[in-house]
Amino acid sequence: MKVGIDARNLVTKTTGISRYVQEMARHLALAGHEIFLYIPEKPYSEPLKAPNVHVSISDFAGGPRRMIWAQTVLAHMARQDGLDVFWGPAHRLPFYLDRKIARVVTVHDLVWREQKATMRLQTRLADRFLMKPAANSADQIVVDSVATGEALCALSKGYESKLRVVYPGVTKLAKPKQQDTVSSFRIDRPYALFVGTLEPRKNLKSLLEAYALLPQEVRKGLLLVLAGGQGWRLSDLESHITDLNLRDSVRLTGYVSDEQLAELYQNAKFLAMPSLYEGFGFPIVEAHAAGVPVLTSNTSSMPEVGGGAALLVDPYDIRSISAGLEKMATDAGTHEKLAENALDNAKRFDWNLSASRLEETFRDAIALRRQQLG
Template sequence: MKIVLSVDPVRFPLTGIGRYTYELAQRLATSPDITDLRYMASHRFLPSLPSPSDVSGKAHWLRRVAQKLPMAIETYRHLMPLLKSRALREHSDFLYHSPNYYLPRFEGRRVATFHDLSPFTWSQCHTPEIGRFLRKELTHTVQRADRLITDSEFTRQELATYFNWPLERIDAVPLASSAEFHPRDEAELAPVLARHGLQPGSYSLFVGTIEPRKNIDTLLDAYVRLPLPLRRRFPLVLTGYHGWQSEAIHQRLESAGREGWARYLGFVPGHELPLLFAGARLFTFPSLYEGFGLPVLEAMSSGVPVVCSTTSSLPEVAGEAALMCEALDVDALTALIAKGLEDQTWRHAAIDAGLTRAARFSWERCALGTLETYRRTMAQS
């Protein structure tokens, strides 16, 4: 097979989609089934797979500015697909895979990965301009694709239902946590955690973009109901990129910080994140909607007990290893967090169960599933 893989998401900040793209690209590069693998970023072919960066550059700053300008978004929406299509003209004998939704016009075979349907089902979690852009482009993707990939069975079913798309032409291919996420001893953790004023086993952790969809308001409501000594002994630590409509959340975090029971670390560099996970006493993730929920898997791989919501795809990831409740049930979430922090019997069992559960997911299996999608696409009439 001859494959063109879009690697646009491999850039700062490296989100879950960027990690997926990077890990998948590395495995595809070693597959004997692929005779020619080419990486495409923007409308150019790259000589090699780019490395993830922990440092924002001029391009990141320009994107942030452009995202606030409706005219810039509309210009990009029209111009970039044309440039991509022109660059792909001589590659019609390749299969083009977009791991980040978008498909340009292309004469060859076309596969796209849909990570979730939030632009359609949770449009309030995007700026109006970005939301309109995503809905237009993702609708084009559904019209152009030969086959689609989702991260979970939940999203597979949701995608087929929402767009009335043939379910048999959608493949659920689960993600995985990277090898950097594993249990670590205190001596290894101490230097990095000390830079953030933390000690191993001394905090609860949330990792994700600071935005309404992550349900951080409910997490704060639940945490504040814990006894103050328990909150201060195990403060809630949050890290993630600034997202849409996060100003009120940050105000609450600043107030909680002054009271000594919560801290926002900002966007933590990628090489530090696995240690931040491994050093946590508990991982908390009451998200309202996830296409997969990679942070839950990363926590379990790190040997950290998990409390999360029962929404969307999260039960597929957590299985029986986590404590779960309805996303907006504040009282239940408070009780589960308290149990996760204090119940040593459950904690030991949850760590073992989480490691066993996480071992069922791997990037190698993700790559094999993706290759099977390629084969099915090439075999379609």
């Protein structure tokens, strides 16, 4: 198949969705398909290199200009390249794709509907007004979890017949060449690890307040390490840490490389991820792939993804989060049981299987498009 991909997510530093685009494109290329990556501006890292991968980089830097690119240049290039199927891997499809081209869109989450107060206004409005048209025009819709699929179908029953649940895979992070990440971040004792962008949806202020409620002797033996780049509306996070008298117990690493992240996972006592909402939650399966148990929320997709290797808490109840932290830190039986289940749970998420399921979805979309055209 000739597969076109809106690869605008490769413009930024590696996040869950950009990793999703990279891995799916790589595995589709390895399966022998001809891949066309369309990128509105210079990507953060070098795109795939292979004889059957074609990369088109435009000069449309910045959010507003990328939106113009998506509805003009992108649709034009897709028509010129004679695609069999066009894939929007993150909630978007061009309005004016050639009608002969089958189209598939992936919906990762409905944050704009479920947790709109936690989003930037521009992003929320874009998702609100562009996701539905993409889902309506798509021949097939891919979602990362059953929970996201159910939330999407609540918007329209018409989505049910073309909905496919395709779990993402888990990326094996490169083993660190030098074991110095932990010491470089002043991590000198066991720690609970948070991984993700520092933004309101991740519920970090509640996590910090829950951690502050722990008995002093527990906190003395358990650091809290927050690994991730600065998002928005959390510029005062350090002030919050100071106000809670936690400066000696919390480490902020900032954005970390894959090698640094691998070492942080390997040495963590557990992952602490009490998010308000997740469409999937890559850190859960990344931690499990490292054999690390997880504390996460009892909402949206997190119980589904955590399987039998996660302790669930109520993200809206600070005492529930705190009790969970204490249990993970002090209850050896619970910790051991969850750790034993971690690797088996991670095996459910495999990029080869993900790409194979996506390939099936593309073929179904092509067949439906041809049927419609007669």
